[in-house]
Amino acid sequence: MTDADVQAVMGSVAGGEREVLETFLDYQRGVVRRKATGLTGEQARLRHIPSATTVAGLLKHLALVEHNWFVRVLGQRPSVLPDPEVSFTVGDEETVPGLIAAYEEACARSRESAAEYPLDHVVPHEWLGQVSLRWILTHMIEETARHAGHADILRELTDGATGTPG
Template sequence: MTGSVAGGEREVLETFLEFQRGVVRRKAAGLTDEQARQRHVPSSTTVAGLLKHLALVEHNWLGQRPSALPEPEVSFAVGEEETVAGLVAAYEAACARSRESAAGYPLGHVVPHEELGQVSLRWILTHMIEETARHAGHADILRELTDGTTGTLG
């Protein structure tokens, strides 16, 4: 894990989030477009779909006024023209915009949310860690089912 594990609250939150973002990127690394689209579970969850979904999550929580995400059939749907490289690039760009957006506000800054009322940046970062880590775990299982690769660093 890069970053500070003994820093202040913000630094610790950002370090955990960055680590989980890196896990997601590593789970997609080296997969062909076909492998990234493989469905190993009854749902439509794929490594490619996770990348697309998480880019939308980044945009939803840190790139605009937070609101409900589209249904999974939409947020995980990958078009035929979309590639792993393009999805990773879109995810990285969404993460960069999120970093830039979050950097401009203190952790206590609140924004309205259509379902939750007021949410603080602290809450959003904590939620982003939870959401990204959950899907990194999904990606780890899907990657293992694809080619046997396991672990947070591989």
């Protein structure tokens, strides 16, 4: 954990609900980003497990998940998402810095979209009926943290780096 991360999380302990949710989501986003930072394209594409899950694929997948929940669902902006099974597929032309930048841009758009609404704002969802911004933020903490854990294991298998900083 970096000093800034510690300060942000510690500073949110007495904060309001929104501050706590947004701080924890941003913390998990940072963990994912740091897990990919410093890897070569070859390292980020290593498949240590039978599935298509790689550090590079996690970045791409999470950028699409951010878009889905904050732009398509919360913002009610129509868009077509790729099949979830291929959302982890990284093209040969895609680089680690490019994937990190795309993820950071998706997260920035998500923050902008969320800032437009109160936590109680509810939108229709095709499978769940109605979802609130509160639910979306909570779901995204869970989704991002789960994949941050995957990235941590993959990074350890790649070069031995462990922990949240790298």
